[in-house]
Amino acid sequence: MDRIDHNGVILKIHQLSSEVAEATIHCPSVASAARPGQFIMVRQQGVLDPLLGRPLAVAAVNGETITLLFQIVGKFTSLFASLPPGSKMNLRGPIGNGYLSRPSQNKHILLVAGTLGAAPLLFAFQNFSLCSRSDFVLGVPGKGWEGFVRYTREKVSRMTVCSDDGTLGIHGTALAALPDALNERMEIWACGPLPMLKALAFKYPDQKHQIRVSLDMKMTCGIGGCLGCVIDTSMGPKRVCVDGPFFLASEVQWNDMA
Ligand SMILES: Cc1cc2nc3c(=O)[nH]c(=O)nc-3n(C[C@H](O)[C@H](O)[C@H](O)COP(=O)(O)OP(=O)(O)OC[C@H]3O[C@@H](n4cnc5c(N)ncnc54)[C@H](O)[C@@H]3O)c2cc1C
Ligand code: FES
Known part of the structure; x- marks a missing residue:
């Protein structure tokens, strides 16, 4: 069985705005194993508060770093945002079997992110070279998010920004930039807050099988041991950590999701 707990070393923490940061971590074993859509449970080595790791999606892999x-x-x-280079981290993962796989050539992928939901979608964009056959939609609150919008725009080719307060891009949620219907070639890969994912599933009631959501x-x-992340699906109960975090929107029992 593959090892799940790894040691990593922070190379750099770069503040993108007052409330968003990018961490570059040296960890060859996680870097070589990570697939788009997977995440890791991160904690600082030797620190007891907080004791439990926190789930963070892999946003990119470059050689031996994530x-x-x-x-x-x-x-x-x-705490993480304040750590200096050289800090030692415990990384559990990469976790998740419901990850994203390379789409066939004729597919057009709409990557739909609510704020930090951009992280796994940027990795998918990088890993699958989706440049010429995808559109990226990023929804943010608005004022104060300019740094994160600039960062994301530098990584993707075509991006539409939507903001709740109307100060950046289209006034509205990420759904404001989406088509009324999906044709057969289109798939949506979405990650963001639950209300956004729910709204997506309700916007395309007959095409939920063309939508993948990260819960x-x-x-x-x-x-997979504590059962704290179990959801009801059309295939029975599933654990979001090891069976997800990406699921087909058609599997999820949306009315049961709080
Ligand atoms: C599969 C997965 C991937 C994730 N990837 C990312 C990522 O790439 N980048 C990112 O910024 N965040 C991501 N998150 C959310 C992230 O794990 C939480 O924001 C983080 O645990 C907060 O830790 P904290 O100790 O700073 O805050 P805490 O003190 O634990 O919580 C602060 C506040 O956030 C709420 N909160 C904590 N965890 C969650 C959660 N999972 N969902 C909603 N609210 C929560 C708490 O109720 C509280 O109000 C991901 C979550 C999951 C499940
Ligand atoms: S977090 Fe423990 S089973 Fe998913």
Whole structure:
């Protein structure tokens, strides 16, 4: 069985805005194994508070390093943003069997991100060379998110920005930039807050099988043992950590999702 817990060393933490940062971590074993859509449980080595790792999606792989993008929202992410180069980290993963796979040549992929949901989609864009057959839609709150929008725009070819307050791009959520219907060649890969994913599933009720969503659940173990992240699906109960985090929107029982 492959090892799941790895040691990594921070090479750089780069602040993209007051509340978003990019971490570059040297960890050859995770870098060589990570697939788009997978995530890792991250914690600082030797630190007991917070004790549990936090799930963060792999946003890029370059040689022996991985890139993580994170929003500073609480205890761990505040600590992470303040760590100097050389800090030692525990990385559990890469985790997830519901990852993304290379689409066939005739597919057109709409990558739909709500704020930091961009992270796994940027890795998919990089890994599958989706440049000529994808569109990227990024939804953000607005003011204060210019740095993250600029960062994302530098990585993708065609990107539409939507903002809740109308200060960046189209006024509205990411759904405002999407077509009324999906043709057979189109697939949506989406990651973001639950209300955005739910709204997507309800916008395309007959095409949910063409939509893949990454579900954001609180996670304790990340290895399928605690059952803290179980959801109901049309195929029975599934653990978001090891069976997801990407699921077909047609599998998810949306009315049961809080
Ligand atoms: C599969 C997966 C991949 C993720 N990838 C990323 C990523 O690439 N970048 C990123 O910034 N975030 C990502 N997240 C969310 C991230 O794990 C949480 O924001 C993080 O755990 C917060 O840790 P904290 O200690 O700083 O905050 P905490 O003190 O734990 O929480 C701060 C606030 O955020 C809420 N919160 C904590 N965890 C979650 C969660 N999973 N979903 C919604 N609200 C939460 C808490 O209720 C609290 O209000 C991902 C989550 C999952 C499940
Ligand atoms: S986080 Fe423990 S089973 Fe998923």
